[in-house]
Amino acid sequence: MPPKKKARVSKTSAKSGKINDIEGTSAAGRKWKAAAPVKKTGEGSQSAGSAIFTCWLMKSEPESRFENGIDVKFGIEDLKALPDQTGCWDGVRNYQARNFMRQMKEGQQAFFYHSNCKEPGIAGIMTIVKEAYVDHTQFDKKDVHYDASCKPDNPKWSMVDVQFQRTMKRFLPLSELKKYHLQHGANGGPLKDMALFTRARLSVQPLTAEEFDFILSLEDKEPL
DNA sequence: GCCAACGTTGGC
DNA sequence: GCCAACGTTGGC
Numbered sequence: 001m002p003p004k005k006k007a008r009v010s011k012t013s014a015k016s017g018k019i020n021d022i023e024g025t026s027a028a029g030r031k032w033k034a035a036a037p038v039k040k041t042g043e044g045s046q047s048a049g050s051a052i053f054t055c056w057l058m059k060s061e062p063e064s065r066f067e068n069g070i071d072v073k074f075g076i077e078d079l080k081a082l083p084d085q086t087g088c089w090d091g092v093r094n095y096q097a098r099n100f101m102r103q104m105k106e107g108q109q110a111f112f113y114h115s116n117c118k119e120p121g122i123a124g125i126m127t128i129v130k131e132a133y134v135d136h137t138q139f140d141k142k143d144v145h146y147d148a149s150c151k152p153d154n155p156k157w158s159m160v161d162v163q164f165q166r167t168m169k170r171f172l173p174l175s176e177l178k179k180y181h182l183q184h185g186a187n188g189g190p191l192k193d194m195a196l197f198t199r200a201r202l203s204v205q206p207l208t209a210e211e212f213d214f215i216l217s218l219e220d221k222e223p224l
Numbered sequence: 225g226c227c228a229a230c231g232t233t234g235g236c
Numbered sequence: 237g238c239c240a241a242c243g244t245t246g247g248c
Contacts, residue, residue: 059246094231116246174247201230201245 053103053206056110056128057196058089058162063117070144076112076123076167085164086129089204090137091145093157097204101160102132110162111207111215113196121173122215130161169219176224177215190214 062075072091079087092098104110105128112124135157137143138150150156177196184192191197191214195205207215 061246096231120247199230200247203245 051206053100053208054105054108055207055209055212056100056104056108057113057122057205057207058110058126059113059115059203061116062114062123065116067144072144075114076126076164079112079126079162080164082164086161088130088135088159088161090135090159091143092135092159092204093145093147094203097202098156098158100202100204100206101158103206104128104131104160106131109165109212111212112164115203119171119173121171121175121177122168123171124167125165126162127165128160129163132158132160135159170223172215172218173223176218179224180214180218 060074061072062077064071064073066072079085089101092101108128110126110128111122112126114120114123134155135145137145138147138155138157139152140146145157147156174196177191177194180189181191181194181197184190190208190210194211195202195207199205
């Protein structure tokens with residue numbers, strides 16, 4: 001069961017929702033050396049020592065790419081085109097990314113990031129509309145992200161439902177975010193520890209409120 | 225298409 | 237539980 005690609009959201013909107021959160025055997029959810037400023041869990045229901053995150057970034061590929069004969073393309077326009085502009089973020093096959101999805105709460109916001117494409121960057125914002133539940137595609141032999149090691153009585157992978165909120169006022173390219181990241185490394189600005197750069201391969205990542213707000217503020221600025 | 229970074233697997 | 241080999245991610 002090789003780890004698979006990034007998420008692809010399928011056209012299911014409101015499948016029968018079993019609020020079935022599997023226990024968190026994070027077999028591989030090992031050491032993640034808190035790169036991001038870790039907000040101390042003040043009052044949350046998180047176990048001691050883990051941070052509470054409220055903002056997210058989720059990657060998906062907006063350009064066609066075929067994997068086992070199946071196109072994994074899913075950009076923000078594809079989400080927008082779904083009924084109710086809502087889809088499930090299935091196909092995540094990485095423990096850390098999965099665990100972050102399991103921390104997501106209804107109503108929280110996530111950036112929709114376009115990866116593996118001509119112009120990588122942040123395309124828009126979506127809202128978490130359903131908290132983590134079993135990702136049914138792990139059992140589906142026809143699915144790109146089928147995981148033969150998973151059985152319905154012992155699922156491994158979760159997904160959340162997301163709803164399109166809006167596109168960014170202007171697309172925020174990775175190249176620009178990186179310039180700020182580098183600049184902030186020198187001057188201590190808000191993007192100095194951004195997971196997009198410190199944990200490049202993570203497809204679902206947390207942002208601090210400071211990071212999120214700073215990125216939002218870029219919409220009204222000239223491109224760097 | 226290349227390839228560096230890094231997560232996962234499996235032997236020991 | 238270590239760690240080398242392997243496979244994937246994703247920018248360039």
